[in-house]
Amino acid sequence: MSEPSHKYTPALIEPKWQKKWESEQTFRTQGPESKKxxxxxxxxxxxxxxxxxxxxxxxxxxxxxxVARFKRAKGFNVLHPMGWDAFGLPAEQFALQTGVHPAVTTxxxxxxxxxxxxxxxxxxxxxxxxxxxxxxxYRWTQFIFLKLWExxxxxxxxVPVNWCPALKTVLANEEVVDGKSERGGHPVFRQPMxxxxxxxTTYAERLLSDLDKLDWPESTKELQRNxxxxxxxxxMRFPLEGGHGELEIFTTRPDTLxxxxxxxxxxxxxxxSKITTAEQKPAITAYRDEASRxxxxxxxxxxxEKTGVFTGAYATNPASGERVPIWISDYVMMGYxxxxxxxxxxxDERDHAFAVKYSLPVxxxxxxxxxxPEGCFSGEGTAxxxxxxxxxxxxEAKKLVLEWAESKALGKRTVQYKLRxxxxxxxxxxxxxxxxxxxxxxxxxxxxxxxxxxxxDVKSYEPSGTGESPLAAITDWVNVNNSAGVPAxxxxxxxxxxxxxxxxxxxxxxxxxxxxxxSPEAEKYWxxxxxxxxxxxHAVGHLLYSRFWMxxxxxCGLVTHDEPFQKLVHQGxxxxxxxxxxxxxxxxxxxPDDVVKLYGADTLRLYEMFMGPLERDxxxxxxxxxxxxxxTQRAWxxxxxxxxxxxxxxxxxxxxxxxxxxxxxxxxxxxDIEGMRFNTAISQMMVFVNHFTKENRRPRECMKPxxxxxxxxxxxxxxxxxxxxxxxxxxxxxxxxxxxxxxxxDDTIKMAVQVMGKTRGMVEVEPGSNQATVxxxxxxxxxxxxxxxxxxxxxxxxxxxxIINFLLES
RNA sequence: GCCGGGGUGGCGAAACUGGUAGACGCACAGGACUUAAAAUCCUGAGUUCCGUAAGGGGCGUGCGGGUUCGAGUCCCGCCCUCGGCACCA
Numbered sequence: 001m002s003e004p005s006h007k008y009t010p011a012l013i014e015p016k017w018q019k020k021w022e023s024e025q026t027f028r029t030q031g032p033e034s035k036k037x038x039x040x041x042x043x044x045x046x047x048x049x050x051x052x053x054x055x056x057x058x059x060x061x062x063x064x065x066x067v068a069r070f071k072r073a074k075g076f077n078v079l080h081p082m083g084w085d086a087f088g089l090p091a092e093q094f095a096l097q098t099g100v101h102p103a104v105t106t107x108x109x110x111x112x113x114x115x116x117x118x119x120x121x122x123x124x125x126x127x128x129x130x131x132x133x134x135x136x137x138y139r140w141t142q143f144i145f146l147k148l149w150e151x152x153x154x155x156x157x158x159v160p161v162n163w164c165p166a167l168k169t170v171l172a173n174e175e176v177v178d179g180k181s182e183r184g185g186h187p188v189f190r191q192p193m194x195x196x197x198x199x200x201t202t203y204a205e206r207l208l209s210d211l212d213k214l215d216w217p218e219s220t221k222e223l224q225r226n227x228x229x230x231x232x233x234x235x236m237r238f239p240l241e242g243g244h245g246e247l248e249i250f251t252t253r254p255d256t257l258x259x260x261x262x263x264x265x266x267x268x269x270x271x272x273s274k275i276t277t278a279e280q281k282p283a284i285t286a287y288r289d290e291a292s293r294x295x296x297x298x299x300x301x302x303x304x305e306k307t308g309v310f311t312g313a314y315a316t317n318p319a320s321g322e323r324v325p326i327w328i329s330d331y332v333m334m335g336y337x338x339x340x341x342x343x344x345x346x347x348d349e350r351d352h353a354f355a356v357k358y359s360l361p362v363x364x365x366x367x368x369x370x371x372x373p374e375g376c377f378s379g380e381g382t383a384x385x386x387x388x389x390x391x392x393x394x395x396e397a398k399k400l401v402l403e404w405a406e407s408k409a410l411g412k413r414t415v416q417y418k419l420r421x422x423x424x425x426x427x428x429x430x431x432x433x434x435x436x437x438x439x440x441x442x443x444x445x446x447x448x449x450x451x452x453x454x455x456x457d458v459k460s461y462e463p464s465g466t467g468e469s470p471l472a473a474i475t476d477w478v479n480v481n482n483s484a485g486v487p488a489x490x491x492x493x494x495x496x497x498x499x500x501x502x503x504x505x506x507x508x509x510x511x512x513x514x515x516x517x518x519s520p521e522a523e524k525y526w527x528x529x530x531x532x533x534x535x536x537x538h539a540v541g542h543l544l545y546s547r548f549w550m551x552x553x554x555x556c557g558l559v560t561h562d563e564p565f566q567k568l569v570h571q572g573x574x575x576x577x578x579x580x581x582x583x584x585x586x587x588x589x590x591x592p593d594d595v596v597k598l599y600g601a602d603t604l605r606l607y608e609m610f611m612g613p614l615e616r617d618x619x620x621x622x623x624x625x626x627x628x629x630x631x632t633q634r635a636w637x638x639x640x641x642x643x644x645x646x647x648x649x650x651x652x653x654x655x656x657x658x659x660x661x662x663x664x665x666x667x668x669x670x671x672d673i674e675g676m677r678f679n680t681a682i683s684q685m686m687v688f689v690n691h692f693t694k695e696n697r698r699p700r701e702c703m704k705p706x707x708x709x710x711x712x713x714x715x716x717x718x719x720x721x722x723x724x725x726x727x728x729x730x731x732x733x734x735x736x737x738x739x740x741x742x743x744x745x746d747d748t749i750k751m752a753v754q755v756m757g758k759t760r761g762m763v764e765v766e767p768g769s770n771q772a773t774v775x776x777x778x779x780x781x782x783x784x785x786x787x788x789x790x791x792x793x794x795x796x797x798x799x800x801x802x803i804i805n806f807l808l809e810s
Numbered sequence: 811g812c813c814g815g816g817g818u819g820g821c822g823a824a825a826c827u828g829g830u831a832g833a834c835g836c837a838c839a840g841g842a843c844u845u846a847a848a849a850u851c852c853u854g855a856g857u858u859c860c861g862u863a864a865g866g867g868g869c870g871u872g873c874g875g876g877u878u879c880g881a882g883u884c885c886c887g888c889c890c891u892c893g894g895c896a897c898c899a
């Protein structure tokens with residue numbers, strides 16, 4: 001039948017080593033008692049979808065696996081865990097259609113994911129695996145929620161939320177795109193409902209300033225900074241006419257106070273009904289009703305014209321004493337600042353557009369330094385016609401007005417953030433129940449000893465449609481007695497998906513602890529995560545929430561670090577062969593199972609690392625992976641005679657050239673792994689294989705360390721070759737081969753010879769050669785003399801080891 | 811509109827602090843082996859012009875300027891593209 005073959009056969013060697021790693025628990029992590037330095041390298045754990053692994057997953061997972069294996073060889077105690085972000089909408093929607101319990105669907109998906117990840121040979125410590133939907137895990141998610149609740153950081157309130165009638169649920173801002181639901185594209189409306197909120201805004205300043213101490217991509221930090229959106233300015237009160245008290249506004253441009261020609265309140269502002277004159281009442285009421293009905297999409301549509309209505313009321317400008325009309329408009333948001341602004345149409349684009357539409361006066365109070373732009377000038381300049389600040393530059397003028405307002409007790413210096421509190425409840429089944437019981441006398445926490453509050457079974461996953469979750473229908477679960485023995489009701493909302501993912505990195509430190517979420521020793525030893533890798537799409541969601549929870553736990557004294565992820569790296573997206581995002585509808589999806597069947601896991605891993613820089617988006621190429629497969633086969637043939645199965649490697653002495661190639665390779669691969677430049681590390685390994693293939697020499701002294709550096713990239717192949725080399729101990733913990741810097745250096749270097757700045761030839765000289773030596777050689781180097789003949793050399797630029805450049809008289 | 815990333819051969823990409831642009835790989839061409847093909851191994855190649863040839867010249871890192879002996883790399887002004895935010899006062 002099948003003839004005995006000694007060809008490279010990943011289908012045989014890969015499962016063999018995977019089984020061995022599993023049975024010998026090769027990647028089992030030691031605890032904090034270890035004498036080794038720790039290294040915690042973490043992937044963003046996946047949502048186990050029913051469609052299985054996508055080729056994008058192994059990209060990041062291979063990168064972290066390379067680092068994990070490299071660090072083990074470097075003598076670190078490595079924590080490299082994997083688990084499942086398992087609560088979420090898809091499993092619930094599947095349950096809605098089929099009646100299959102989400103736990104069943106999710107369990108199946110997890111099986112698939114685990115099988116696929118094991119097939120790829122990742123060195124996870126599977127003994128630490130868990131899913132966020134395990135009661136043993138969400139028990140502690142509930143525990144952390146109660147910590148937030150105790151600290152007053154979790155509260156319930158009526159808020160206008162994104163209500164989607166089609167999905168019959170409330171959506172987070174992140175789940176709404178262009179006024180439609182991210183899933184399904186159904187219209188979303190604003191509607192007030194009672195919701196759980198987390199007071200992330202309390203931590204705005206720390207979340208902002210602590211970004212400076214993180215080794216994260218600058219672009220991601222900037223995204224978080226913009227999201228937090230800090231701005232400093234003046235909060236000040238304008239007296240209202242008619243004994244209505246005062247109107248408080250926020251401005252970042254106190255220096256434009258003399259340019260105020262009207263004021264605007266958000267339609268929802270509580271003062272509106274109080275100050276509106278009888279005459280204006282009908283128009284105001286109509287406008288407010290319309291605004292409240294408007295969907296998020298309509299409200300955010302910037303192309304639309306600004307609209308508003310005059311209230312009939314006036315305020316007094318405390319600086320100029322002028323009478324200022326008060327309008328309402330939906331371009332002012334109730335949720336930011338005080339929900340009211342002083343409008344300066346000369347120096348604010350939005351105010352300008354509004355003033356033009358309603359023929360309100362425009363008064364210039366800032367003169368630009370340079371040329372005056374057409375329309376509205378919102379930059380800095382010099383104050384004009386502005387009382388005591390006239391003639392002052394903007395920055396000084398701002399300061400003067402602030403000081404003046406504070407001294408007259410008209411207002412105060414204020415910091416505003418765009419960041420809003422985190423909407424933390426969902427009217428859904430498949431999430432963590434809140435450990436809260438409500439009664440007429442108030443709400444109370446479920447005692448710790450009674451955690452977890454488990455999800456009960458339900459008959460129907462259909463949301464009630466009234467905004468309550470399906471849990472509300474399970475009366476014998478809902479109706480309980482509170483601590484005083486009084487009949488009460490359980491909270492029936494569940495937590496959002498981002499709850500479980502906001503602290504899972506802590507649970508990995510001590511995943512089976514039944515007494516605590518994690519032991520203090522484990523947290524102290526393992527945290528923070530040394531390297532965290534995942535897609536850039538979590539830049540402001542998960543990554544901000546996790547930082548927030550970590551800080552809360554820090555303030556509770558439960559953790560000793562106040563940032564979870566010291567270093568963060570994003571992997572790019574793997575695009576389809578057509579250069580477009582992979583999607584079922586485009587038909588350009590590549591399935592990792594198929595690729596492994598064709599080429600094996602090692603080749604898939606190597607190819608994904610060879611495609612280009614990790615953080616960049618890269619198109620898949622079925623022909624390019626062939627090239628990488630060719631490389632793995634060439635590497636195999638470097639060691640194994642495909643006809644006899646015998647080893648080519650011998651104990652012959654390597655040549656000086658061999659050693660140079662080896663040490664250059666060791667150096668480049670070591671440094672490139674440290675810098676996460678895997679594509680160029682692989683290029684260098686190709687150079688190594690090309691050299692020894694061409695020279696047809698296999699000195700053990702060179703081949704053995706090569707297997708070791710191959711290991712992080714193609715661990716199955718490396719283990720097999722290591723075994724065939726007669727090594728008994730596991731390759732995993734074999735010390736990383738050191739390179740000899742002097743051997744990695746060339747003993748001659750090529751210097752470019754330029755004439756008038758153009759490269760005309762090359763000279764080969766010893767490193768550090770002086771100008772006289774190089775110049776003499778350069779003048780007679782191939783391609784050079786005829787450019788110098790008959791010309792006078794005016795000047796010679798000489799940069800040792802780099803270049804020599806002859807400048808001629810013109 | 812604002813913030814951030816990216817534009818280098820036919821393609822994916824290299825290039826440390828300004829110093830041989832195109833390493834490595836794909837695709838391609840030629841050769842060796844073979845009855846032949848595949849596979850494998852070896853060789854070639856940015857482009858264009860002159861030359862039968864050896865060889866030589868010009869042009870080349872999105873576009874236009876600048877600094878420099880020398881710019882993919884630094885500075886100024888643009889264009890295109892991808893991602894995020896979007897009336898935040």
